[in-house]
Amino acid sequence: MKIGFRIPGKAREISFGELCAWAREAGFGSIDLAAPDPESIQAAQSAGLEIGTIDLPVPAMKNLLSPDAEKQKAGLQSAREAIDGAAAHGCYRMFFVLFPEEFSQKRSESFAVWKETFPAVVAHAEARGVRLALEGWPGPAPHYPALGCTPEMWRAMFAAIPSAAFGLNFDPSHLVRIGIDWRRALDEFGDRVIHVHGKDTDFDSERLYEHGNLGPTFRKSVGFSEGWWRYTIPGDGLVDWCRLTGRLEDFGFNGVVSVELEDYRYNDTWALQADGLRRSQQHLARWVR
Numbered sequence: 001m002k003i004g005f006r007i008p009g010k011a012r013e014i015s016f017g018e019l020c021a022w023a024r025e026a027g028f029g030s031i032d033l034a035a036p037d038p039e040s041i042q043a044a045q046s047a048g049l050e051i052g053t054i055d056l057p058v059p060a061m062k063n064l065l066s067p068d069a070e071k072q073k074a075g076l077q078s079a080r081e082a083i084d085g086a087a088a089h090g091c092y093r094m095f096f097v098l099f100p101e102e103f104s105q106k107r108s109e110s111f112a113v114w115k116e117t118f119p120a121v122v123a124h125a126e127a128r129g130v131r132l133a134l135e136g137w138p139g140p141a142p143h144y145p146a147l148g149c150t151p152e153m154w155r156a157m158f159a160a161i162p163s164a165a166f167g168l169n170f171d172p173s174h175l176v177r178i179g180i181d182w183r184r185a186l187d188e189f190g191d192r193v194i195h196v197h198g199k200d201t202d203f204d205s206e207r208l209y210e211h212g213n214l215g216p217t218f219r220k221s222v223g224f225s226e227g228w229w230r231y232t233i234p235g236d237g238l239v240d241w242c243r244l245t246g247r248l249e250d251f252g253f254n255g256v257v258s259v260e261l262e263d264y265r266y267n268d269t270w271a272l273q274a275d276g277l278r279r280s281q282q283h284l285a286r287w288v289r
Contacts (some may be wrong), residue, residue: 004030
């Protein structure tokens with residue numbers, strides 16, 4: 001396994017070449033990219049970094065859940081082009097989330113559309129040797145409209161598309177925040193894990209007492225939270241990373257644990273984000289081998 005990271009927003013204050021050099025110095029072995037940009041891929045690989053994942057375009061994923069047939073066609077074409085671009089540069093893991101344009105669209109409705117549109121995406125990826133890793137982000141309140149964030153949905157999705165080219169970006173922080181046992185989920189779906197996000201979640205018992213899981217009425221929640229929970233760097237939350245990485249080894253996983261920095265304490269400047277990334281790498285390095 002390698003430790004990598006998704007590029008946080010403030011990292012754009014330095015050049016991509018500088019970022020790659022910093023990453024190697026900080027002990028990272030991988031970096032995730034937003035698009036199959038040839039210059040970025042070459043710069044990362046020249047710095048000794050593996051490409052962890054490349055994102056499938058968010059607009060394409062939204063279109064693939066749309067009831068509009070023309071949007072579905074556009075989404076399929078965009079997804080195919082991104083897959084081709086990644087494969088052409090030797091990048092064979094891609095990351096995506098699934099949420100509709102209209103957050104009020106029910107998950108059951110999105111799933112019905114997805115069953116019709118997504119098999120062609122997976123078939124194209126499989127033909128190119130690319131594997132697609134679905135992240136289980138539930139989407140924003142109050143609808144939580146995203147597909148693929150619970151074991152119930154994973155079972156249905158893998159039954160509909162059993163191809164090994166379609167699997168999971170396993171992010172335990174999302175499972176913790178919505179009350180799902182990440183250990184049990186990993187036991188059940190460990191063989192479908194393609195990529196892993198190094199992110200954690202912590203609960204605030206005082207805020208939970210004050211307003212429950214409804215969120216605050218008068219207080220503004222900190223970033224990357226709903227008041228009673230917040231995302232943290234690995235090691236500052238509730239996930240046992242020793243157990244998680246060990247279980248991944250049991251399944252033969254030898255991919256990337258990629259830090260997704262969504263901790264308000266390390267967010268406002270590049271200096272803070274760099275500190276958060278370093279602290280995350282140092283904690284994960286105790287277990288990742």
